[in-house]
Structures are given as C-alpha cells and as structure tokens.
Amino acid sequence: MGDRITKQSNQSNQPKETTMTTDGKPRTGSLELHSAKLSGLKGWVAWSFWVKESPYGNYYQMVGAVCPLYVRGENKGKPNYRAADLSTRKTIDITPQQHQEFIDDWELKNNQCMNCLGTGQEWAGSSVEHGRTYRECRYCKGTGKPS
Numbered sequence: 001m002g003d004r005i006t007k008q009s010n011q012s013n014q015p016k017e018t019t020m021t022t023d024g025k026p027r028t029g030s031l032e033l034h035s036a037k038l039s040g041l042k043g044w045v046a047w048s049f050w051v052k053e054s055p056y057g058n059y060y061q062m063v064g065a066v067c068p069l070y071v072r073g074e075n076k077g078k079p080n081y082r083a084a085d086l087s088t089r090k091t092i093d094i095t096p097q098q099h100q101e102f103i104d105d106w107e108l109k110n111n112q113c114m115n116c117l118g119t120g121q122e123w124a125g126s127s128v129e130h131g132r133t134y135r136e137c138r139y140c141k142g143t144g145k146p147s
C-alpha cells in the first residue's frame with residue numbers, strides 16, 4: 001500500500017479556457033483528445049492548456065490527471081477535476097506538427113471535421129441576451145467534412 005497523495009487545497013483544479021493561439025489554432029477539443037491518448041491512461045483529462053514559447057517554435061502543454069465523472073447533478077457525465085487522482089497527474093507537451101498529424105489522422109478515420117465534429121457549426125460565444133451562439137465552422141466552412 002503506497003501513501004495516497006494528499007491533495008493540495010490551494011491548487012486550482014478548475015479547467016481553464018484555452019487562450020493559446022498564434023494562427024487561429026489549436027482547437028481545444030482536439031487537444032483534449034490528443035493529450036488523453038498520449039497519457040495512455042483511461043479516464044485521463046486535461047484541465048489546463050498553455051502555449052509555451054521556445055526558440056524552436058511554440059508548443060502546447062497540457063496538465064491533467066485521471067478524474068472521475070460526476071454521476072448526478074447538472075455536471076453529470078463531466079469530469080470532476082476536484083476529485084482527480086493526483087498520482088496520475090501528467091504534463092504533456094505536443095508540438096503543432098504532432099497535433100496536425102493527430103487531427104489529420106482522426107479526420108481520415110472519422111470522415112468528419114474535428115473542430116465541429118461534423119455539425120458544420122462552432123461555438124461563437126454566449127451572452128445574456130442571445131444565450132449560446134454558433135457560427136459556421138471556420139475549418140470546414142460549414143460542410144462538416146475534413147478540412
């Protein structure tokens with residue numbers, strides 16, 4: 001029996017909005033999928049996304065861990081970051097080239113645009129007056145097909 005890692009109460013376990021982008025990419029959802037795959041762990045989810053700068057080019061850095069899903073309430077089915085198993089915490093670096101290959105591979109297998117998951121629509125924002133608003137997906141131009 002190993003010691004269970006004590007959770008740090010001052011640690012932010014809240015997911016952060018992605019702010020990275022140098023060229024309009026990346027797409028947060030695809031980075032979640034990519035980092036989860038690279039973690040090699042079932043149930044692993046990233047909760048922070050950064051763009052790191054380096055002399056060799058910028059890259060994406062994700063931090064996450066295996067998180068249980070909420071089983072009830074309004075967050076049902078979503079990861080509970082506060083209950084993350086911190087022994088599975090990992091930092092994963094992905095270069096834009098690696099990520100583009102991942103996207104191309106995914107789109108080929110699924111025959112769908114990865115940004116909008118084939119819907120042709122992407123999230124544009126939310127406001128009090130209009131609620132959630134969507135616009136034509138900028139990657140596939142609304143076709144839902146691989147861009």
Ligand SMILES: [Zn+2]
Nearest residue numbers: 113116137140
């Ligand atoms: Zn699309």
